[in-house]
Amino acid sequence: xxxxxxxxxxxxxxxxxxxxxxxxAQRVAWTETWEKARAWLRETVAETGAEEEIDDAGxxxxxxxxxxxxxxxxxxxxDSVPNxxxxxxxxxxxxxxxxxxxxxxxGASPVTIRLVNWADEEGARFGRSLFGSSAAxxxxxxxxxxxxxxxxxxxxxxxxxAEHGVDLDRALESRGQLDSAAAYLELHIEQGPVLESxxxxxxxxxxxxxxxRHRVTxxxxxxxxxxxxxxxxxxxxxxxAKLALEIREIAGRTGDGAVCTSGGVxxxxxxxxxxxxxxxxxxxxxxxxxxxxxxxxxxxxKASERFASEERVEVEFERIWSIEPILFDETLLGFxxxxxxxxxxxxxxxxSGPLHDAAEVSxxxxxxxxxxxxxLRGLSHTKLEDTKEEHLELAVxxxxxxxxxTIDWVAAGGGR
Amino acid sequence: xxxxxxxxxxxxxxxxxxxxxxxxAQRVAWTETWEKARAWLRETVAETGAEEEIDDAGxxxxxxxxxxxxxxxxxxxxDSVPNxxxxxxxxxxxxxxxxxxxxxxxGASPVTIRLVNWADEEGARFGRSLFGSSAAxxxxxxxxxxxxxxxxxxxxxxxxxAEHGVDLDRALESRGQLDSAAAYLELHIEQGPVLESxxxxxxxxxxxxxxxRHRVTxxxxxxxxxxxxxxxxxxxxxxxAKLALEIREIAGRTGDGAVCTSGGVxxxxxxxxxxxxxxxxxxxxxxxxxxxxxxxxxxxxKASERFASEERVEVEFERIWSIEPILFDETLLGFxxxxxxxxxxxxxxxxSGPLHDAAEVSxxxxxxxxxxxxxLRGLSHTKLEDTKEEHLELAVxxxxxxxxxTIDWVAAGGGR
Numbered sequence: 001x002x003x004x005x006x007x008x009x010x011x012x013x014x015x016x017x018x019x020x021x022x023x024x025a026q027r028v029a030w031t032e033t034w035e036k037a038r039a040w041l042r043e044t045v046a047e048t049g050a051e052e053e054i055d056d057a058g059x060x061x062x063x064x065x066x067x068x069x070x071x072x073x074x075x076x077x078x079d080s081v082p083n084x085x086x087x088x089x090x091x092x093x094x095x096x097x098x099x100x101x102x103x104x105x106x107g108a109s110p111v112t113i114r115l116v117n118w119a120d121e122e123g124a125r126f127g128r129s130l131f132g133s134s135a136a137x138x139x140x141x142x143x144x145x146x147x148x149x150x151x152x153x154x155x156x157x158x159x160x161x162a163e164h165g166v167d168l169d170r171a172l173e174s175r176g177q178l179d180s181a182a183a184y185l186e187l188h189i190e191q192g193p194v195l196e197s198x199x200x201x202x203x204x205x206x207x208x209x210x211x212x213r214h215r216v217t218x219x220x221x222x223x224x225x226x227x228x229x230x231x232x233x234x235x236x237x238x239x240x241a242k243l244a245l246e247i248r249e250i251a252g253r254t255g256d257g258a259v260c261t262s263g264g265v266x267x268x269x270x271x272x273x274x275x276x277x278x279x280x281x282x283x284x285x286x287x288x289x290x291x292x293x294x295x296x297x298x299x300x301x302k303a304s305e306r307f308a309s310e311e312r313v314e315v316e317f318e319r320i321w322s323i324e325p326i327l328f329d330e331t332l333l334g335f336x337x338x339x340x341x342x343x344x345x346x347x348x349x350x351x352s353g354p355l356h357d358a359a360e361v362s363x364x365x366x367x368x369x370x371x372x373x374x375x376l377r378g379l380s381h382t383k384l385e386d387t388k389e390e391h392l393e394l395a396v397x398x399x400x401x402x403x404x405x406t407i408d409w410v411a412a413g414g415g416r
Numbered sequence: 417x418x419x420x421x422x423x424x425x426x427x428x429x430x431x432x433x434x435x436x437x438x439x440x441a442q443r444v445a446w447t448e449t450w451e452k453a454r455a456w457l458r459e460t461v462a463e464t465g466a467e468e469e470i471d472d473a474g475x476x477x478x479x480x481x482x483x484x485x486x487x488x489x490x491x492x493x494x495d496s497v498p499n500x501x502x503x504x505x506x507x508x509x510x511x512x513x514x515x516x517x518x519x520x521x522x523g524a525s526p527v528t529i530r531l532v533n534w535a536d537e538e539g540a541r542f543g544r545s546l547f548g549s550s551a552a553x554x555x556x557x558x559x560x561x562x563x564x565x566x567x568x569x570x571x572x573x574x575x576x577x578a579e580h581g582v583d584l585d586r587a588l589e590s591r592g593q594l595d596s597a598a599a600y601l602e603l604h605i606e607q608g609p610v611l612e613s614x615x616x617x618x619x620x621x622x623x624x625x626x627x628x629r630h631r632v633t634x635x636x637x638x639x640x641x642x643x644x645x646x647x648x649x650x651x652x653x654x655x656x657a658k659l660a661l662e663i664r665e666i667a668g669r670t671g672d673g674a675v676c677t678s679g680g681v682x683x684x685x686x687x688x689x690x691x692x693x694x695x696x697x698x699x700x701x702x703x704x705x706x707x708x709x710x711x712x713x714x715x716x717x718k719a720s721e722r723f724a725s726e727e728r729v730e731v732e733f734e735r736i737w738s739i740e741p742i743l744f745d746e747t748l749l750g751f752x753x754x755x756x757x758x759x760x761x762x763x764x765x766x767x768s769g770p771l772h773d774a775a776e777v778s779x780x781x782x783x784x785x786x787x788x789x790x791x792l793r794g795l796s797h798t799k800l801e802d803t804k805e806e807h808l809e810l811a812v813x814x815x816x817x818x819x820x821x822t823i824d825w826v827a828a829g830g831g832r
Contacts, residue, residue: 190643191643192642192643192645193648194643194648197648209642211642223609224608224770225675225677225679226608226625226627226675226700226768226769226771227608227610227769228608228609228675229608229609230668230676232609232610232613232794237680238660240657241657242661245654252646258646259644259645261641261690261691263686263687263689263690263691264687264692265681265683267680269680270679270680270682272677272679272699272700272736273679274679276678282686282687282688284641284688284689320688353640353641353642353643353644355642378639378640378643378648380640
């Protein structure tokens with residue numbers, strides 16, 4: 001069966017009809033609607049002859065056996081956030097069906113092809129993202145914490161998983177699934193405005209940003225807004241304000257896609273008649289280069305010490321979370337660039353700000369690459385999320401070219 | 417009876433014992449403890465022969481009749497915030513007793529002397545300050561709003577007042593009390609750090625600041641902290657941060673005690689992974705000069721428009737509250753300066769940031785002046801509020817000199 005990218009668009013719409021409502025996609029992992037989406041996927045893939053398997057972490061695998069057991073993996077996630085979009089995650093799963101059809105239609109493949117629908121990428125119900133891929137990659141180190149998680153209704157994560165046939169204590173046994181993996185490919189919407197601003201449909205993803213996330217606490221002195229002269233104040237908000245502006249300079253000096261964000265400041269006492277005593281500021285810094293990320297954090301800390309001294313306040317950095325940058329495989333980056341060039345003019349290389357299942361697979365040592373397709377207005381995690389249909393079709397075509405090149409490479413002994 | 421300032425300190429301590437606990441003063445207006453304080457005042461003043469009267473707004477008057485009905489008023493408030501200090505408001509009431517004693521001891525006075533304990537200056541229970549003085553001054557324009565106020569237990573303001581013999585509908589009838597007022601004097605702790613920083617016990621209060629209070633709303637665009645390049649952002653927090661820093665420059669340029677405060681910023685969505693879409697910022701600006709206050713507001717607005725344009729966000733100013741500056745009487749300012757110089761070296765002139773009952777009386781057209789005594793560490797509205805005893809004694813002596821000069825002035829036809 002020849003590749004027919006328009007079918008992917010039609011199937012995505014079908015899935016949207018089946019699992020969405022007037023507020024958007026409702027394919028939240030570990031729910032009935034998510035099961036409905038998995039059942040739809042099962043039925044739709046069936047015609048390719050690929051064998052289905054649900055692993056110990058709830059990941060849904062479809063395997064098209066080839067001459068060699070060594071496998072090229074195509075991965076995505078059919079789960080969404082509540083009131084989400086029709087493309088985030090599901091795009092690659094559905095595009096992957098089309099690649100399976102094309103490969104199956106050509107008869108015996110030299111290598112095995114596997115489509116994986118990772119379980120609970122979004123973490124929308126329990127707040128822990130990348131569940132299935134981190135289990136399979138062996139990087140899930142927080143099972144005790146996971147055991148204690150509950151959703152808004154008070155249902156525990158282990159109970160919710162059990163309803164869908166997953167035993168949390170056995171989830172790490174899904175690790176065997178990557179034993180035969182020679183390479184991993186993932187197509188995703190960009191979820192950002194870069195490709196749209198460059199007027200490009202597709203991009204090669206260099207890797208996922210490393211992230212340094214801190215809570216920065218400024219401590220001054222509450223004082224009456226009327227009776228305290230300006231030069232007698234120790235204003236915690238002044239420190240936070242200076243840092244909120246300085247991080248833009250730090251990102252600008254660092255360049256190459258560096259981003260720094262202050263997502264909010266909580267002021268106490270936070271009343272109109274008092275100088276701010278305490279300001280708790282959120283800081284998120286991201287870069288694809290580990291050294292430059294470390295330097296951005298060091299610059300933020302150094303500037304904060306200076307601001308604290310200028311304002312006679314105290315400042316403290318507390319790390320909330322961090323992750324190293326993940327760089328994708330050089331050979332696959334080249335294949336991805338070639339694949340994009342075969343279906344459109346330009347193959348722009350860009351980093352991914354958001355994390356993806358691909359990062360987990362890459363950390364597990366499987367050569368990995370991602371392909372981005374333009375997002376309209378950079379929106380995702382909302383029903384307004386959208387991509388032009390012609391761009392979706394180009395993306396399916398490029399993914400197929402990329403898969404084809406990767407299959408040839410693995411067949412010739414490339415990959416892991 | 418000669419003036420004995422040390423007695424005032426002893427009586428303030430007695431009042432503290434009677435109406436405070438381990439958390440501080442508890443003389444909240446319209447409570448049993450407040451009634452206990454009023455009863456203590458009644459008993460303590462009795463020996464002076466002054467006649468007590470509770471007016472229609474709950475203000476407690478003690479009148480020492482003189483040859484003329486024209487009266488010199490000495491005012492304060494015995495009510496406190498919950499867990500308050502021993503001096504805020506009560507100081508002048510208790511110092512006033514000592515002045516009444518001295519005047520009464522000298523026999524017939526040429527003019528009438530009245531000590532007034534204003535009802536509910538703090539507004540601690542119902543959130544409306546200056547209740548009694550604004551009623552007497554005729555500036556209470558919000559009786560319909562007052563009727564709807566309730567305390568934390570759901571008791572309505574009219575019901576609470578009724579328990580203490582006050583009918584809200586008749587409160588404005590207290591206006592007659594100021595008919596005979598020729599001059600008004602008030603001693604208060606500074607509640608700020610200026611006198612302490614100058615190492616001065618006492619200061620002449622020029623007037624109370626005018627206040628411009630606004631909610632400044634910045635509107636940008638929420639965007640993913642990882643996938644949105646710096647130059648594509650419309651960050652509402654950046655506008656708020658710039659204004660938080662700019663208002664210090666505006667106050668500095670304006671000078672003469674100008675103060676500008678941003679008491680807090682509320683960010684939405686306020687999460688670490690998103691650029692701030694909306695930042696609601698509190699702005700409080702104060703000056704003793706109406707024109708310069710207006711200019712400070714205009715400068716804040718103009719700068720905000722510039723910041724909004726730089727950051728490609730929107731900004732909107734919404735007035736929460738404002739009041740004109742109140743300037744005290746020139747002749748009384750002179751008497752106050754002379755009185756301070758007679759008991760200590762220097763008579764520093766300074767504005768009052770916080771509002772006081774004196775501002776209401778002054779707005780009603782009664783020549784008014786205030787005298788400040790140093791506050792340790794500028795603290796008030798806390799049990800940590802304190803003033804050195806020797807400074808309290810100097811304050812009583814200065815208030816008495818001021819009263820003496822004012823009585824002579826009014827007797828000679830001065831005042832209103």
